[in-house]
Amino acid sequence: MISKNQFKYIRLLEQKKYRRREGLFVAEGTKTVDDLMQRTQPRMVFATEEYLQVRPHLFKTEGEIVKVTDDELRRLSFQQHPQQVLALFPIPDVKASKTPSGLSLALDGVQDPGNLGTIIRIADWFGIDTIYCSEETVDAWNPKVVQATMGSIARVNIIYTDLPVFLDSLPHDFPVYGTFLDGENIYTQPLSREGLIIMGNEGNGISDDVRRRVSHRLLIPDFHQGGTADSLNVAIATAITCSEFRRRL
């Protein structure tokens, strides 16, 4: 049974300011919740009997376990088709390291929750363990983002930071890549094993303040014959860019 207060509390976590105040975020669905539990203890779990039955170990967690009916879960959920479980997890407190090791992503104002979620999933696939987000980037612990990561949010470190300040703090020879319409063909450019790949906002691309700090300007060439100029979705551009860096390992 869910109490009225629990219900209210979870609805408040849809808002960033309450997530920050409480240090908690909402994760839903068997895959996402199971993946997160491999890394961190949930604070509260609202689950159907179907979910709890096959996870007896769950009762050893320190968090509170509340058994709910399908109907209660539906009212609690932020999704159209809730799947067995909704849980509250602590927002990880990861600090930016002075020099990122290997390859990392940096997002300069990505706005769409689906895009951010997909980018986190891409990072996970390509073994990129850290994503630096500008303060203007949509919050990664927004329920829609968490959902779109399909569990990958459990495996990728997300750090919100003042991006220009962070870029200035890097060693001056640390490679910083970005994609631009007037960059060099990504398919033929040398790409390093370590560095930062910056992806910009959906409408405006990379901001001026960040652009000035990019050391390697790349272009993803299009192959369509003549006609109207086109664009790639930022998550698609991220996938193509990460694929190019990784295939050369």
Add this chain to the structure above:
Amino acid sequence: MISKNQFKYIRLLEQKKYRRREGLFVAEGTKTVDDLMQRTQPRMVFATEEYLQVRPHLFKTEGEIVKVTDDELRRLSFQQHPQQVLALFPIPDVKASKTPSGLSLALDGVQDPGNLGTIIRIADWFGIDTIYCSEETVDAWNPKVVQATMGSIARVNIIYTDLPVFLDSLPHDFPVYGTFLDGENIYTQPLSREGLIIMGNEGNGISDDVRRRVSHRLLIPDFHQGGTADSLNVAIATAITCSEFRRRL
């Protein structure tokens, strides 16, 4: 002013069976409608004064032009934030050619409208002019798909067909590619300039009937260290695959 009948008619076009019966689909927003008008004449256009003012040539089209208020457009629209115009276009009647030239895509049961829209946009970017869709694939003239293509639906031929039958009709040495968990590393395999790239359903991948007809089994390798098996969204996998084929041109 929109009449009650026009309103009803447009709502019906949300359903595939009415789209097929009428041979029409709904396109919305300045970019998508403008892109489509470069290729085909609209049957009906519902547009705000703001839209019509800067497009005097529009009044030369054979279709009916209806000036609407922002409020009328909002009621008419399938989108959350309608943008100046909604128009009805004829569904193009494109037949499958015996032997596709160059590179084409084939979709075996892609279900999500957003994924199909994004795949059409990717095809446009990579100069792939035809997509063959199995009958189980979500309808490309669904308003949500049209929206997600961001105008690319105007430039890519979409053909619904019985996929196994179509594959059997191809010359026996025509290269048919598919991605599988046990395929060969796409980054190091030779890839031809012409061929068909098959992408499967979101949950189940490529169906058995289609799988048997694949001549080249590819794998997109993941790079994440140990742990849980992961997956790529079908649109992301399409982007990486098309990028690999095209970069070698």
